[in-house]
Every structure is written in C-alpha cells, then in structure tokens.
Amino acid sequence: MTQEATWAAEYLSDDPEASQGPQPWARLVSTNGQYPGCDVYEDDVVIGRRSSCHLHVNHGFVSGEHCKIFRKEGNVAFICDMSRNGTTVNGKLLKKEERLLEDGWEIMLVPARDGNKKISFHIHMTKQKTKLLEGPDLKYKIGEELGSGAFAQVKMAVCRSTGKKFAIKIVDKNKFRLKNHSTRPNALKDEVNILKKLEHENIIGVHEVFENDEKLQIVLELVEGGDLFDNIIKYYDAHGHGFDEPKARNIFRQLIAATEYMHDKKVAHRDLKPENILMKDKKSDVVKISDFGLSRTVGSGSSLKTLCGTPMYLAPEVLPGKGGGSKYGMQDPRLQERRRGHRSRLRSGCETSARRSPGG
DSSP states (O other), rough: OOHHHHHHHHTTTOHHHHHHHOOOOEEEEESSSSSEEEEEESEEEEEEESSSSEEEEETTTSSSEEEEEEEETTTEEEEEOOSSSSEEEEEEEEOEEEEEOOOOOOEEEEBBBBBBBBBEEEEOOOOOOOOOGGGGGGGGGEEEEEEEEESEEEEEEETTTOOEEEEEEEEEEHHHHHHHOOTTTTTTHHHHHHHHOOOTTBBEEEEEEEEEEEEEEEEEEEEEEEEEOHHHHHHHHSSSSSOHHHHHHHHHHHHHHHHHHHHHHEEOOOSSSSSEEEEEEESSEEEOOOOOTOOEETTTTTBBBBOOOOOGOOOOSSSSTBBBTTTTTHHHHHHHHHHHTHHHHHHHHHHHOOOOTTOO
C-alpha cells in the first residue's frame, strides 16, 4: 500500500482508539520518498531547507524558508509562499502570495528536471462530517464570525477558486419578520437592491447574493480596519485629543462625496453614524459607508415620514410631524465632524437605542 493510500485508510478510520491523544489537523504526504512528509499539529508550519523548519527539505532549489501552511478562521487552511522561485499550488505558481488550500491539493516546491523527481506534497485535512454543499458554500469557505445583530450574522468568506476574502452577511428571514415591523413586503431586500445600484469607492460593495426560503446571504467587500467610532476612541486614548485636522478633513471629504453620490442616485441612508462607517484597513484613512438596512430610494417629490435611525445623530427635519426627502442624512456628517474626539457624547450615542415607528 502506498504512503498516500495508507493515510487515506487512517483518515477514514472510525477506530475510537485512533482518536485518543492530540490529533493532527492535516497531513502532508510526500510524492518523493527521499523527502518524507509530516503530520500537522501546530496552527502554522514552515517548509524549507533550514533545519529549524517544521518540515526540513534539504535541497539546493528549496529556499531556507520556502512556504508556510497555516490555518485561521476556524479550520480554513492557507499557504503563503516565501521563496525565491515560488511555490506551485495545484498547478498555479505563487510568488510571495497567500492562497486558500483545499483537501488533496498538491504543493510543489521543485518541479521534475534533468531526470530528477519533483518534490511535492499533497495536503489532507482532518476528517470532518461530510455535508452537501449548496448556495454560497459551493463557492466560498465560510469562516469565523465578524459580527452579529438582531437577525443577521456577518462571517468571513474565502473564495475557493481564488483565495480572495469577503464578508458574508447572513440574514435569518424568520427573525427578520419577527423583529422588523415594516409593512412593506420587500423590506428585507431593501439593502440588497440599494447596494446593487451603488458603485462608489467610499460605499461598501456587494459582490453577489444568495437566497433560499430561510436565509438571505449577501457577499460583501471585506474591510478590516474597524468602524470609525472605535477608531476615534482609540485615537483619543493614544493622543489625548480627537483626530487632527488633516485626518478629519480627509475622512469628512470622503463622507461628503459618498453622501452626494447617494443623493444623486435618490438614496437616503437614514442611519449614517460613526458605527456604520468602516475603515478599509488599519493603515489608511479610506472609509466605506455600510449598513443600508434603513435606506430607501426616494423620488424627487417624495418625503420620508418614518422616525428611524439613532437619536444622537437625528436630523431635525425628521422630528415627529416633519419629514425628510433625499437630503435625509446630511445632518449626520456635520454632527460627526462636530463630535469627533468627544468620547463621552459618542459613548452615550452608542448606548441610545434607535427608535422606529411602524410602516417605514
């Protein structure tokens, strides 16, 4: 029996004694008997020519640290190339790149040449209960939870074919019906329909949508810098004051540009606040407006009567008995500018719950 066949037999074994003690989450099976594979117990392993590597491959064409295999977001495995010449993963050459790994894929360090066998390994993941993949699971590996609300969760989603990361918002339709008091039949799809018509560098992008009888799942652009509220607080804690003028001006300019774009498209966000403004990453000041759950498309002569949003950021034109058209929301950025750095007032705003009236 070949080494790989032996592993397959062990991999599928239901022997209870086989599960005693620490279990590897993956196994690297060599295709070249001169360079044996290994079981993977740690969350990350480095393969390379250095003797300190987890998997030592002493060959002249292998870099000191050639590549790293690691898992994150639950049991999602990735590989990162660190070599001079690249690492080939299932036929695709990676150079200083990170890529999602699937069970059974081949990781080649050195191709066959001059009569010498290639040096490669097949990765086999720990046995898991098999399930029928459908909907977004066919295209994405769903990982850790990034956030949650009354009727929705946001999780990491990694594209199986490219390794690109997204966020997926999973809306429970039954919970939405119980907690949402809108009389409009298509209220659940408002966010999707509005995001589909918006394409702006400072508005969160929608990639694709999946729907069945139980769930609405929206694949969104992934941003990893946290929300503006938390960034204001962290900046204040670190510097003793709010954002400096150039930083605040840059952020505010982006918000105004995005708000103007939305209003040109006849869209009113209706809950624009620091908690719903996301930073693209931790290194830049690029912002993305998110959470369009209260948004509406507004005609030129129509008026929005529903009192909604967060009281601290409420525009005066939407006080009871008044109403707001497409300019609903313009008060919000001005308040954000005025309040930047005022921690106590921001915190009180976070603790104040949004009031909504039926029928919006």
